Amino acid sequence: xxxxxxxxxxxxxxxxxxxxxxxxxxxxxxxxxxxxxxxxxxxxxxxxxxxxxxxxxxxxxxxxxxxxxxxxxxxxxxxxxxxxxxxxxxxxxxxxxxxxxxxxxxxxxxxxxxxxxxxxxxxxxxxxxxxxxxxxxxxxxxxxxxxxxxxxxxxxxxxxxxxxxxxxxxxxxxxxxxxxxxxxxxxx
Amino acid sequence: xxxxxxxxxxxxxxxxxxxxxxxxxxxxxxxxxxxxxxxxxxxxxxxxxxxxxxxxxxxxxxxxxxxxxxxxxxxxxxxxxxxxxxxxxxxxx
Ligand SMILES: [Zn+2]
Numbered sequence: 217x218x219x220x221x222x223x224x225x226x227x228x229x230x231x232x233x234x235x236x237x238x239x240x241x242x243x244x245x246x247x248x249x250x251x252x253x254x255x256x257x258x259x260x261x262x263x264x265x266x267x268x269x270x271x272x273x274x275x276x277x278x279x280x281x282x283x284x285x286x287x288x289x290x291x292x293x294x295x296x297x298x299x300x301x302x303x304x305x306x307x308x309x310x311x312x313x314x315x316x317x318x319x320x321x322x323x324x325x326x327x328x329x330x331x332x333x334x335x336x337x338x339x340x341x342x343x344x345x346x347x348x349x350x351x352x353x354x355x356x357x358x359x360x361x362x363x364x365x366x367x368x369x370x371x372x373x374x375x376x377x378x379x380x381x382x383x384x385x386x387x388x389x390x391x392x393x394x395x396x397x398x399x400x401x402x403x404x
Numbered sequence: 405x406x407x408x409x410x411x412x413x414x415x416x417x418x419x420x421x422x423x424x425x426x427x428x429x430x431x432x433x434x435x436x437x438x439x440x441x442x443x444x445x446x447x448x449x450x451x452x453x454x455x456x457x458x459x460x461x462x463x464x465x466x467x468x469x470x471x472x473x474x475x476x477x478x479x480x481x482x483x484x485x486x487x488x489x490x491x492x493x494x495x496x497x
Contacts, residue, residue, distance in 0.1 A: 282414065282470060283466070284467055285413050285468060341415075342415075354465075355414070355464070356421065362463075362464040
């Protein structure tokens with residue numbers, strides 16, 4: 217029987233890259249970056265149970281992000297081996313079930329001084345730092361696409377989207393950021 | 405994005421993030437209820453003016469089913485509850 221070799225192709229391979237819109241000015245322009253397709257684990261917790269972030273990072277997992285009542289995502293840039301995933305699942309036994317959805321969701325980063333103004337064109341969620349501090353996540357519509365938004369810094373957000381919507385969201389974000397100037401950096 | 409629904413889990417969100425299922429005040433008949441009872445349950449609605457209890461799904465957010473109590477005449481939203489909590493409360497009453 218012929219051996220089947222799967223080759224990985226980044227969801228954002230071939231998207232538009234470079235500078236768009238207003239002349240790039242680092243004091244106001246945006247940077248859109250494709251993030252590595254590392255890992256995205258979906259945690260479904262037992263009623264009332266809360267997974268412990270430390271137990272996940274100790275096993276090689278990334279950061280814990282709230283998704284919905286009793287549900288979280290663990291995301292990171294590194295690809296996890298089967299044994300690392302098994303170790304994370306083991307440490308969360310009795311707390312949450314772990315489903316590997318690394319193949320199904322894609323992350324991108326948007327940063328710059330005007331980042332809140334750009335995202336506000338797409339979502340009604342209050343993104344002011346007082347209401348949406350670093351580390352906070354929200355799942356919301358950006359235009360017509362359901363996206364999990366996380367604030368990763370004072371002027372930076374991460375957006376996670378179902379794989380099939382990644383290119384559309386990419387193009388939409390470039391359009392939304394044009395008035396401030398945007399540099400789009402595709403997958404490494 | 406005019407109408408805001410305050411999801412108990414996500415906070416105020418535009419109605420575009422939700423999909424509406426139906427009247428939340430109906431009680432499913434017993435499996436062996438007669439055809440007329442089933443017909444009324446499936447097809448007949450009052451379309452009343454005033455307070456309504458409906459199932460809403462936060463499809464583009466937390467994906468929880470909610471019970472929204474709103475006024476069809478004034479558009480005032482009186483309450484939004486997680487459907488599981490609403491069922492528990494009603495079961496206990
Ligand atoms: Zn919600």
